Amino acid sequence: MDFFDRFAVPHPSIAIYASMAAIGLTIIAVIAGLTYFKKWGYLWREWLTTVDHKRIGIMYLLSALLMLFRGGVDAIMMRAQLAVPDNTLLDAQHYNEIFTTHGIVMILFMAMPFIMFFMNFVVPLQIGARDVAFPRLNALSFWLFFMGAMLFNISFVVGGSPDAGWTSYFPLAGNEFSESVGTNYYMIAIQIAGIGTLMTGINFITTILKMRAPGMTLMKMPMFTWSALIANVIIVFAFPVLAVLLAMGTLDRQFGTHFFTMDNGGMDMLWANIFWVWGHPEVYILILPAFGIYSEIISTFARRNLYGYKSMVGSMVIISLLSFLVWAHHFFTMGQGALTNSIFSITTMAIAVPTGVKIFNWLLTLRKGKIVFTTPMLYSMHFIPLFTLGGVTGVMLAMSAADYQYHNTMFLVAHFHNVIIPGVVYAMLAGLHYYWPKMFGFMLNEKIGKRTVWLLSIGFILAFMPMYASGLDGQARRMYTYSEAAGFGLMNMISFVGAAIMAIGFVLIVYNIYFSTRYESRDISNDPWDARTLEWSTHTPVPEYNFAILPDVESNEALWDAKKNGHVLFKGDYEKIHMPNNSGIPFIMSCIFFVWGFSFIFSLWIPVIVTTLGIFGCMALRSFEQDHGRYISVKEIEETETNLRGA
Amino acid sequence: MHKKGIKVALFSVFLTIITVLSGCEPLLVLDPKGPQAERQASDILLSIGLMAIIVIVVFALLVYMLVKYRASKQKPDYEPPHIEGNLWVEVIMVGIPVLIVAFLSFVSVQSNYIVEAKPKGYEDTKPLVVYASSSNWKWHFSYPEEGIETVNYLYIPTNRALEFRLYSHGPITSFWIPQLGGQKYAMADMVTTLHLAADVPGEFMGRNANFSGKGFAENTFDVTAMSQDDFDDWVKEVKETAKPITEEKFEELLEPGHLGRQTYTGTHLEFSPPPTGHNHTEESTETHETESHTDSNTGHEGMSH
Numbered sequence: 002m003d004f005f006d007r008f009a010v011p012h013p014s015i016a017i018y019a020s021m022a023a024i025g026l027t028i029i030a031v032i033a034g035l036t037y038f039k040k041w042g043y044l045w046r047e048w049l050t051t052v053d054h055k056r057i058g059i060m061y062l063l064s065a066l067l068m069l070f071r072g073g074v075d076a077i078m079m080r081a082q083l084a085v086p087d088n089t090l091l092d093a094q095h096y097n098e099i100f101t102t103h104g105i106v107m108i109l110f111m112a113m114p115f116i117m118f119f120m121n122f123v124v125p126l127q128i129g130a131r132d133v134a135f136p137r138l139n140a141l142s143f144w145l146f147f148m149g150a151m152l153f154n155i156s157f158v159v160g161g162s163p164d165a166g167w168t169s170y171f172p173l174a175g176n177e178f179s180e181s182v183g184t185n186y187y188m189i190a191i192q193i194a195g196i197g198t199l200m201t202g203i204n205f206i207t208t209i210l211k212m213r214a215p216g217m218t219l220m221k222m223p224m225f226t227w228s229a230l231i232a233n234v235i236i237v238f239a240f241p242v243l244a245v246l247l248a249m250g251t252l253d254r255q256f257g258t259h260f261f262t263m264d265n266g267g268m269d270m271l272w273a274n275i276f277w278v279w280g281h282p283e284v285y286i287l288i289l290p291a292f293g294i295y296s297e298i299i300s301t302f303a304r305r306n307l308y309g310y311k312s313m314v315g316s317m318v319i320i321s322l323l324s325f326l327v328w329a330h331h332f333f334t335m336g337q338g339a340l341t342n343s344i345f346s347i348t349t350m351a352i353a354v355p356t357g358v359k360i361f362n363w364l365l366t367l368r369k370g371k372i373v374f375t376t377p378m379l380y381s382m383h384f385i386p387l388f389t390l391g392g393v394t395g396v397m398l399a400m401s402a403a404d405y406q407y408h409n410t411m412f413l414v415a416h417f418h419n420v421i422i423p424g425v426v427y428a429m430l431a432g433l434h435y436y437w438p439k440m441f442g443f444m445l446n447e448k449i450g451k452r453t454v455w456l457l458s459i460g461f462i463l464a465f466m467p468m469y470a471s472g473l474d475g476q477a478r479r480m481y482t483y484s485e486a487a488g489f490g491l492m493n494m495i496s497f498v499g500a501a502i503m504a505i506g507f508v509l510i511v512y513n514i515y516f517s518t519r520y521e522s523r524d525i526s527n528d529p530w531d532a533r534t535l536e537w538s539t540h541t542p543v544p545e546y547n548f549a550i551l552p553d554v555e556s557n558e559a560l561w562d563a564k565k566n567g568h569v570l571f572k573g574d575y576e577k578i579h580m581p582n583n584s585g586i587p588f589i590m591s592c593i594f595f596v597w598g599f600s601f602i603f604s605l606w607i608p609v610i611v612t613t614l615g616i617f618g619c620m621a622l623r624s625f626e627q628d629h630g631r632y633i634s635v636k637e638i639e640e641t642e643t644n645l646r647g648a
Numbered sequence: 649m650h651k652k653g654i655k656v657a658l659f660s661v662f663l664t665i666i667t668v669l670s671g672c673e674p675l676l677v678l679d680p681k682g683p684q685a686e687r688q689a690s691d692i693l694l695s696i697g698l699m700a701i702i703v704i705v706v707f708a709l710l711v712y713m714l715v716k717y718r719a720s721k722q723k724p725d726y727e728p729p730h731i732e733g734n735l736w737v738e739v740i741m742v743g744i745p746v747l748i749v750a751f752l753s754f755v756s757v758q759s760n761y762i763v764e765a766k767p768k769g770y771e772d773t774k775p776l777v778v779y780a781s782s783s784n785w786k787w788h789f790s791y792p793e794e795g796i797e798t799v800n801y802l803y804i805p806t807n808r809a810l811e812f813r814l815y816s817h818g819p820i821t822s823f824w825i826p827q828l829g830g831q832k833y834a835m836a837d838m839v840t841t842l843h844l845a846a847d848v849p850g851e852f853m854g855r856n857a858n859f860s861g862k863g864f865a866e867n868t869f870d871v872t873a874m875s876q877d878d879f880d881d882w883v884k885e886v887k888e889t890a891k892p893i894t895e896e897k898f899e900e901l902l903e904p905g906h907l908g909r910q911t912y913t914g915t916h917l918e919f920s921p922p923p924t925g926h927n928h929t930e931e932s933t934e935t936h937e938t939e940s941h942t943d944s945n946t947g948h949e950g951m952s953h
Contacts, residue, residue, distance in 0.1 A: 093862045093863070093864075093865065094862055097859075097861070097862065164861075165859075165861075166859050170819070170820055170858075170859075172818070172819055172820075172836060173818075173819035173820070173859070173860060173861055177818075178784075178818065178819055178861055263818075263836040263837070267837070268837055269819075269820055269835055269836055269837065270820075270833075270835060270837075270838075273820075303717070303728065304719075304728045305728040305729070305730075305731070306730050306731070306732075308731060308733060309732075309733040309737075309738060309741075310732070310733065311733065312733060312738055312741075332833070334822060334830070334831050334832045334833050335832075335833045335835075335840070336814075336832055336833060336835075336838070336840030336841070338764065339757075339760040339761045339763075339764040340760075342760050342764075343756065343757040343760050343761075346753065346756045346757070346760070347753045347756070347757070350749045350752055350753055350756070351749060353745060353749055354742060354745045354746055354749060357702075357741070357745040358738070358741050358742060358745075360706060361709075361741045362741075364706070364709045364710060364713055365731075365737065367710075367713035367714065367717055368713055368717065368731075369717060369728055369729055369731065370713075370717045370728045371717065371718075371719045371722045371726055371728050372713075372714060372717050372718045372719055373719045374718070382710070382714065385706065385710055386703075386706065386707055386710060389702070389703055389706045389707075390703060393699035393702055393703055394699070396695065396699060396749070396752065397692065397695045397696070397699060399752075399756070400691055400695055400752060400755070400756040400759065401756060401759075401760055402687065402688055402691060402756060402759030402760050402762065402763045402830070403688050403691040403692050403695065403756075403759070403830070404830070405688060405763065405829065405830020405831055405832065406677045406685075406688050406689075406692065406826065406829075406830040406831075408822070408830070408831060408857065409822055409824075409831065409857035409858050409859075410857065470675060473675040473676070473677040473678060473692075474675040474676050474677070475675075475676040475677065475826045475853060475855075477824075477855060477856075477857045478859070479859040479864065480864065480865040481864075481865050482865050483865065
């Protein structure tokens with residue numbers, strides 16, 4: 002029995018048993034459904050083995066939405082627990098697990114795949130390419146991310162969730178204070194997903210640098226592609242740091258090393274330093290592509306070119322450099338002295354300048370425009386004021402002496418939600434509405450969409466503005482409860498109401514998808530928004546090869562040139578197109594990685610050895626495999642094109 | 649149109665919320681009772697003021713653009729022009745934020761040196777040294793010069809510099825008395841120093857602000873500031889009535905859990921000295937006299953490094 006005891010959840014509760022049942026039933030339902038509708042073959046051929054960047058993108062999107070609700074449930078439980086003083090809805094242990102998983106799920110398993118979805122779906126289309134540089138690697142990236150996310154999520158029902166915060170500071174996360182396997186899940190699941198992310202970074206840098214359409218010089222790339230390029234460069238520099246950090250954490254927890262332990266020369270502050278050397282650039286990995294999406298949307302619906310293209314690019318490059326020079330602002334209170342704090346205080350505030358340039362450029366893009374309020378535009382117009390609030394509170398936090406008072410309080414929590422929700426989440430939702438017709442051939446309902454934006458913003462303001470006040474009133478973050486005498490009750494109740502309104506907003510998004518799938522018109526053009534960039538120049542739905550003829554580009558708004566200035570995008574005749582073959586190896590290898598990770602977490606060394614061999618076996622198989630891809634003949638292209646045009 | 653109305657209404661709603669919430673009672677951080685907290689509160693108010701100007705400018709520009717350039721206000725055949733950018737606009741766009749940031753940086757650097765030094769106005773006083781160490785989930789306050797130790801409550805004299813030496817017997821914690829000044833980490837392998845002072849007598853909330861596990865929410869302590877005479881009386885009383893702290897007793901106190909207030913004579917520093925690692929980072933703030941004090945305790949710590 003001892004062997005099985007380790008898989009038991011250390012602090013079981015009704016919620017955990019309910020989740021076990023729900024997960025079990027969902028798995029049975031999915032398997033039964035696939036079998037009943039005879040969809041196993043379809044699933045395998047069209048999705049599990051696909052190397053098509055558009056399909057991989059859509060799988061990222063599905064995962065991100067799934068995780069958005071997992072993280073959202075965590076959030077609403079936290080707000081409910083804190084809504085009234087001395088609440089007993091959750092106990093301390095359960096609350097600690099929930100805020101830990103909320104942070105990790107939202108950043109690494111929601112926001113990251115959402116960004117990956119946009120990069121996958123949009124970048125090749127926007128640069129006029131037929132796929133990414135390494136399609137099979139791309140599939141492996143996705144499946145590693147997906148397996149990492151699933152592995153992390155089962156921690157809730159097998160062995161126990163991590164409970165040391167998403168930052169997982171040692172020695173709290175070390176064996177001395179976290180005996181359950183929860184933090185092992187953190188180390189291994191994020192490691193597996195992180196390998197995938199790192200490969201994505203390499204893949205997209207190569208894609209963007211080497212596969213642009215003829216005529217598209219770097220300074221003629223659409224702004225989203227620029228933001229994706231810079232974000233991927235940051236990934237390549239930042240994610241190895243995370244990999245090393247997690248490996249050190251694993252060594253400490255499972256192999257008895259003393260990097261971060263309390264005794265034998267371990268340094269607990271070392272974890273915090275290395276964590277934020279990755280962690281702060283990570284913030285910009287999320288926000289830069291979001292800025293890119295806003296740039297596309299604002300320019301499209303202001304019916305104008307983006308103002309200050311060069312300064313937009315320049316500011317992103319400067320932000321990416323500064324992002325590596327500010328990590329110590331996450332712990333001004335560590336006692337590194339006035340000089341160090343002053344340096345990091347100044348570098349942090351400096352980031353406000355290029356960010357401000359971007360805000361003013363968006364405002365000036367609106368000037369002399371012809372502004373149309375679609376749902377994506379409405380998200381963007383809510384983003385500007387709300388994100389500005391979050392930005393200026395960031396400048397306040399950057400004042401290190403004052404930060405001694407903000408640090409670890411709800412003020413900080415309010416700040417980073419105030420940049421991440423209007424900054425990243427709104428961009429994701431705006432982009433979802435914007436690119437939905439290109440993906441699925443119908444629009445999401447505009448009326449429901451706009452109502453959702455308002456609900457989210459009202460909910461957001463109610464949920465997070467009171468936190469600025471309660472933080473200044475001494476409410477530390479991560480407290481599972483507070484006494485009535487503390488006087489935080491009213492503010493936390495308002496936060497809860499706001500969170501509930503936001504929850505309704507997110508449910509409305511799902512309803513909108515359902516409603517639009519059933520009722521929205523399928524009769525839309527290739528370019529329903531009257532947009533400006535290449536992704537709207539190809540057919541909807543996008544054919545497998547994206548462009549029958551590679552487009553010819555003269556500016557950063559190639560499609561707009563074609564529409565307004567008589568520029569000819571597609572010159573010449575059809576030629577046969579070289580495409581990569583599907584492969585099951587990425588999926589199978591990632592499944593092996595999943596078993597490897599699970600075994601590693603529970604220190605089951607024999608399965609670890611077997612699966613390690615399996616992983617190397619997959620790599621060897623790939624190395625010796627002869628696969629030169631396949632050709633789509635001119636005849637096939639002609640047929641496809643006629644069909645798509647005829648529709 | 650009504651959309652603009654909604655937007656204006658929305659912003660006034662949250663402005664009202666903030667005013668109402670903060671209006672009831674002064675927020676702790678903005679109700680300082682010592683010079684360090686005062687400096688921090690004034691920095692906070694200064695930055696709120698400056699930032700409010702930026703927010704108002706951005707909001708005003710946005711509303712102006714949205715009202716003036718919405719499609720419904722333009723002629724149907726209006727074609728927005730192609731505008732690349734303008735050098736002077738960009739200079740202003742960069743220049744004004746640079747000036748604001750430079751000014752705030754100046755204030756920030758100045759404040760850094762102020763909060764990391766002996767509190768203003770009390771430079772001439774001999775600081776009261778208190779070792780504040782945390783264990784799951786308690787605070788131990790050792791007064792080496794007075795030779796007493798308390799658990800979970802802190803008595804301090806007013807109008808005198810206070811020098812807290814912080815470290816932890818467990819996870820990283822953060823020592824925070826909002827009304828006296830901002831927080832600082834207490835860690836297992838180094839001692840950090842926090843300079844505070846209280847201007848007026850009173851009761852203040854103190855807590856660990858850094859998440860440290862299950863008992864974190866209740867990891868608080870009470871702070872009482874009193875005149876130097878009252879403080880001396882209290883020390884005398886403790887010395888007469890309290891039991892001495894022993895190594896066994898202290899080990900017992902370190903066990904994870906919560907405890908009420910406790911008082912002892914002697915300090916645990918005598919048999920369980922504070923960590924000595926990484927002291928180089930504190931060089932500018934430590935006085936010579938106190939350094940020699942730490943040195944005398946380094947004897948049996950050597951083996952752990």
